[in-house]
Amino acid sequence: MAYWLFKSEPSTWSWEMQKKKGDAGQEWDGVRNYQARNNMREMKIGDLGFFYHSQETRDVVGIVEVCALAHPDSTTDDERWECVDIKAVRDVPDPVTLDAIKKNPKLAEMVLVKNSRLSVQPVKPDEWAEICRMGGVSPVP
DNA sequence: GCCAACGTTGGC
DNA sequence: GCCAACGTTGGC
Numbered sequence: 001m002a003y004w005l006f007k008s009e010p011s012t013w014s015w016e017m018q019k020k021k022g023d024a025g026q027e028w029d030g031v032r033n034y035q036a037r038n039n040m041r042e043m044k045i046g047d048l049g050f051f052y053h054s055q056e057t058r059d060v061v062g063i064v065e066v067c068a069l070a071h072p073d074s075t076t077d078d079e080r081w082e083c084v085d086i087k088a089v090r091d092v093p094d095p096v097t098l099d100a101i102k103k104n105p106k107l108a109e110m111v112l113v114k115n116s117r118l119s120v121q122p123v124k125p126d127e128w129a130e131i132c133r134m135g136g137v138s139p140v141p
Numbered sequence: 142g143c144c145a146a147c148g149t150t151g152g153c
Numbered sequence: 154g155c156c157a158a159c160g161t162t163g164g165c
Binding site: 032054058116117119 | 161162163164
Binding site: 032033034035115116117118 | 146147148149
């Protein structure tokens with residue numbers, strides 16, 4: 001079981017939109033970055049991820065689960081780009097802001113802090129637990 | 142809205 | 154294979 005973080009601008013694809021998809025899930029399309037794609041290729045069914053809103057509120061607002069392995073991205077004919085499907089699992093009752101993450105020494109090594117531009121990134125188990133604690137959500141759905 | 146950081150592209 | 158130019162992202 002691995003942990004991840006998915007970043008999205010709410011104006012493009014928000015947590016509300018993701019939740020409306022329910023258990024059907026949604027493909028995480030539009031990624032045009034090799035590192036992000038490679039991360040998606042590593043994902044397994046049942047892996048969990050944070051849903052992070054960039055640009056506007058800059059916070060972790062939800063938890064998602066990988067529900068389809070990497071497959072060709074339906075929004076392009078370019079074979080290089082693949083994506084997984086994810087479904088919303090639950091809200092984070094107390095959204096964890098980037099600010100709070102940066103202030104927490106335990107989270108100083110997070111990719112979110114070190115490489116803010118990577119849109120799909122791995123999260124370490126202890127980072128997962130810490131953010132769940134801060135967000136008031138159980139680390140296991 | 143600005144700009145730094147980063148990734149990608151393409152000429153050589 | 155290098156590197157300059159360019160485009161994009163995302164924090165501020």
